[in-house]
Amino acid sequence: MGFFQKIIDGLKKTKQRIGFKLNELFKRGIFNDDFYDELEFILLSADIGEDTTIDIIETLRERMTEDNISDPKKANEYLKEVMLEILGDEHLELNPPTVITVVGVNGVGKTTTIGKLANIFIKKGKSVVVAAADTFRAAASEQLEVWADRAKVRIIKHEEGSDPAAVVFDALSSAKSRKTDVVLVDTAGRLHNKKNLMEELKKINRVVERECPNAQRINLIVLDATTGQNALSQVDVFNEAIDLDGIVLTKLDGTAKGGVVLAIKHDMDIPVYFVGVGEGIDDLMEFDAESYIEGII
Amino acid sequence: MAAFSNLTDRINHIFSKLKNRGALTELEIKQAMREVRVALLEADVNFSVAKEFISNVTEKAVGEEILKSLTPGQQVIKIVNEQLIELLGSTQSKLGVSPKLPTIIMMCGLQGAGKTTMCGKLAYYLQKQGKKVLLVADDIYRPAAIKQLEIVADKVKAGFFQMGQQNPTKIATNAVEFATKNGFDTVIIDTAGRLHINEELMDELKSIKKAVNVFETLLVVDSMTGQDAVTVAKSFDEALDITGVIMTKLDGDTRGGATLSIKAVTGKPIKFVGTGERPEDLEAFHPDRMASRILGMGDVLTLIERAQATFDEQEALKLAKKIKESTFDLNDFLQQFEQMGKMGDLNDLVGMIPGASKLTLGDKKIDEKQLKRNKAIIQSMTLEERSNPKLLNYSRRKRIAAGSGVQVSDVNKLIKQYEQTRDMMKRMTKSRRLLF
Ligand SMILES: Nc1nc2c(ncn2[C@@H]2O[C@H](COP(=O)(O)OP(=O)(O)O)[C@@H](O)[C@H]2O)c(=O)[nH]1
Ligand SMILES: [Mg+2]
Numbered sequence: 001m002g003f004f005q006k007i008i009d010g011l012k013k014t015k016q017r018i019g020f021k022l023n024e025l026f027k028r029g030i031f032n033d034d035f036y037d038e039l040e041f042i043l044l045s046a047d048i049g050e051d052t053t054i055d056i057i058e059t060l061r062e063r064m065t066e067d068n069i070s071d072p073k074k075a076n077e078y079l080k081e082v083m084l085e086i087l088g089d090e091h092l093e094l095n096p097p098t099v100i101t102v103v104g105v106n107g108v109g110k111t112t113t114i115g116k117l118a119n120i121f122i123k124k125g126k127s128v129v130v131a132a133a134d135t136f137r138a139a140a141s142e143q144l145e146v147w148a149d150r151a152k153v154r155i156i157k158h159e160e161g162s163d164p165a166a167v168v169f170d171a172l173s174s175a176k177s178r179k180t181d182v183v184l185v186d187t188a189g190r191l192h193n194k195k196n197l198m199e200e201l202k203k204i205n206r207v208v209e210r211e212c213p214n215a216q217r218i219n220l221i222v223l224d225a226t227t228g229q230n231a232l233s234q235v236d237v238f239n240e241a242i243d244l245d246g247i248v249l250t251k252l253d254g255t256a257k258g259g260v261v262l263a264i265k266h267d268m269d270i271p272v273y274f275v276g277v278g279e280g281i282d283d284l285m286e287f288d289a290e291s292y293i294e295g296i297i
Numbered sequence: 298m299a300a301f302s303n304l305t306d307r308i309n310h311i312f313s314k315l316k317n318r319g320a321l322t323e324l325e326i327k328q329a330m331r332e333v334r335v336a337l338l339e340a341d342v343n344f345s346v347a348k349e350f351i352s353n354v355t356e357k358a359v360g361e362e363i364l365k366s367l368t369p370g371q372q373v374i375k376i377v378n379e380q381l382i383e384l385l386g387s388t389q390s391k392l393g394v395s396p397k398l399p400t401i402i403m404m405c406g407l408q409g410a411g412k413t414t415m416c417g418k419l420a421y422y423l424q425k426q427g428k429k430v431l432l433v434a435d436d437i438y439r440p441a442a443i444k445q446l447e448i449v450a451d452k453v454k455a456g457f458f459q460m461g462q463q464n465p466t467k468i469a470t471n472a473v474e475f476a477t478k479n480g481f482d483t484v485i486i487d488t489a490g491r492l493h494i495n496e497e498l499m500d501e502l503k504s505i506k507k508a509v510n511v512f513e514t515l516l517v518v519d520s521m522t523g524q525d526a527v528t529v530a531k532s533f534d535e536a537l538d539i540t541g542v543i544m545t546k547l548d549g550d551t552r553g554g555a556t557l558s559i560k561a562v563t564g565k566p567i568k569f570v571g572t573g574e575r576p577e578d579l580e581a582f583h584p585d586r587m588a589s590r591i592l593g594m595g596d597v598l599t600l601i602e603r604a605q606a607t608f609d610e611q612e613a614l615k616l617a618k619k620i621k622e623s624t625f626d627l628n629d630f631l632q633q634f635e636q637m638g639k640m641g642d643l644n645d646l647v648g649m650i651p652g653a654s655k656l657t658l659g660d661k662k663i664d665e666k667q668l669k670r671n672k673a674i675i676q677s678m679t680l681e682e683r684s685n686p687k688l689l690n691y692s693r694r695k696r697i698a699a700g701s702g703v704q705v706s707d708v709n710k711l712i713k714q715y716e717q718t719r720d721m722m723k724r725m726t727k728s729r730r731l732l733f
Binding site: 041044045046047049050105106107108109137138139140142143145146147160191224226227228229230231233251253254255256257260279 | 335338339340341344407408409410411438439440441442444445447448449452492493494519521522523524525526528529546548549550551552554555574
């Protein structure tokens with residue numbers, strides 16, 4: 001049998017295996033090496049990554065042995081607990097006036113997320129203005145404009161190619177004079193190894209600092225759930241440019257699990273605040289660690 | 298040279314504990330393969346693909362004679378690398394031309410993969426080959442997607458066709474008619490990003506494909522994709538029988554393991570890679586470069602090969618030892634210049650050293666003239682000065698400058714450069730992270 005055929009057959013099995021998932025595995029009630037191998041496979045397939053996976057498994061193994069666990073239900077709870085401890089349970093508390101800057105690499109869903117966030121805040125009775133500081137990508141501000149219309153919020157935009165920091169400055173001035181609660185800043189997607197683009201972010205950051213020293217500042221990075229281990233590097237580098245407070249994990253309506261957020265929380269202690277589950281304006285939810293873990297295992 | 302490589306280092310470490318006897322044994326290979334597995338998973342190669350790959354390579358490697366010139370670690374890496382390259386396929390960056398014009402290319406993929414940008418790049422590339430290209434806005438869902446493609450088309454001076462938010466199949470049919478009437482020989486259809494599990498939207502693509510005679514169906518994939526790449530690629534291929542794959546955003550620091558996963562499950566050729574946001578940032582797919590990237594070794598393998606072809610093995614070993622012991626002096630620096638000269642284009646070479654990528658060097662390019670001047674400067678030094686650069690005070694520098702026909706500032710620059718190189722090499726042998 002050729003290499004490719006074997007992989008394809010293996011995949012079919014994978015699907016079945018993920019289908020019956022861990023529950024079945026737990027039901028067997030035999031917690032031997034095979035069990036931990038299967039568990040490893042499931043965790044790695046969710047993009048949790050080698051290091052964090054090994055950590056989860058070791059911790060679980062230790063605790064199970066220590067407490068002499070053989071009851072499948074209990075074992076399942078133990079696993080969830082280990083994962084929950086990593087993810088934590090943090091929520092975003094708005095304390096207006098608030099400036100939220102949204103960053104991330106190209107195509108992850110920043111602009112869409114801004115539209116959805118604006119909608120959430122409006123529904124909570126806050127006033128919102130969005131700043132089209134992606135002046136780089138073709139038609140980016142037109143795209144944000146559509147979202148601003150949908151969420152019924154104001155938009156501040158300049159021409160394509162203009163200085164993003166100037167857009168932010170205008171948005172902040174407008175927010176100050178109208179006493180707007182929340183300013184949402186959309187930025188251009190940038191691969192995290194481009195130094196000058198990172199400088200641009202720092203500049204935006206300085207403008208916010210100078211213009212609104214007393215505002216609540218929240219810097220969110222958007223990660224695409226389809227992304228693998230590179231997300232770690234994305235968070236690392238953006239965090240260096242502007243301190244990140246949290247993550248928005250998008251595209252969870254696909255088949256990818258975005259498990260790399262466990263690795264990120266594990267290594268860098270940055271929590272997930274929201275998850276994107278579609279392209280509609282209501283398809284953004286507050287992150288719930290417990291149901292997220294249910295979805296993985 | 299292999300001292301630069303993280304994976305090679307780790308694997309060498311395994312072998313260093315064992316005594317060397319001619320052929321690789323199963324146990325040794327197994328231990329080395331564990332490291333390879335970690336490297337593959339870190340690179341986002343799909344778990345099942347990695348597993349299968351490793352069992353394949355293990356079979357191949359057992360019993361192989363260790364080449365005299367290589368350490369066992371290098372030998373294993375060489376086998377792994379060769380297998381990877383073979384699986385990744387060949388350099389096949391060609392787009393087919395339909396016997397019945399226009400040639401119709403349909404782009405498809407997940408949301409945010411980079412389809413629209415890629416349309417512009419392909420148009421630019423094909424136009425340079427004398428084609429007349431029409432870009433068709435068939436993403437009727439994403440806000441401002443049509444506008445984005447229009448701007449892209451404008452930028453590369455390609456034709457542009459849109460019918461607003463109408464039925465995508467109808468748009469495609471009309472676009473092809475328009476192309477035929479107006480002398481376009483190539484039509485590129487930009488479709489909306491969609492999830493592979495969205496049946497309705499997948500049917501839409503099938504319908505377009507049926508309605509017009511699509512010649513190339515290209516799957517566009519973000520090279521940062523993780524484990525799910527296999528599911529996505531398989532679904533698109535099953536639904537649409539794709540003709541090729543394009544990996545995007547390879548200008549980042551991504552290891553791109555998804556490329557191997559996708560190749561493994563679809564068997565379809567990787568046709569191009571996208572390496573930036575400008576229309577000209579489109580490159581041919583090179584399986585060898587991709588393999589090294591996946592293994593996290595930059596192009597270090599090519600470097601090893603070139604080095605082996607030109608470097609005297611003994612000299613190379615001596616140099617590596619010197620770097621490690623920090624006795625790398627100006628004599629070695631000179632020798633390095635000479636050997637580098639032999640190895641081919643310098644700028645090429647620097648690009649192959651992990652950690653010495655454009656990122657570390659900025660946009661500084663190595664200038665061949667400068668190189669000759671540097672050689673002359675060192676040659677004007679006494680042997681004593683060369684092995685103990687600390688001796689080089691002002692009066693000595695002045696003498697050297699006069700002797701080699703340059704300014705003292707040039708001599709200073711060279712010494713500075715030597716110090717930087719020495720420090721960089723020290724760092725490279727120490728740091729793991731520099732490798733990606
Ligand atoms: N399925 C799905 N698609 C999304 C989600 N969030 C964004 N997208 C899509 O991803 C693509 C890129 O989004 P965009 O907001 O333009 O990304 P940006 O470049 O980061 O601003 C668009 O086609 C969006 O509709 C999500 O949660 N689920
Ligand atoms: Mg955007």
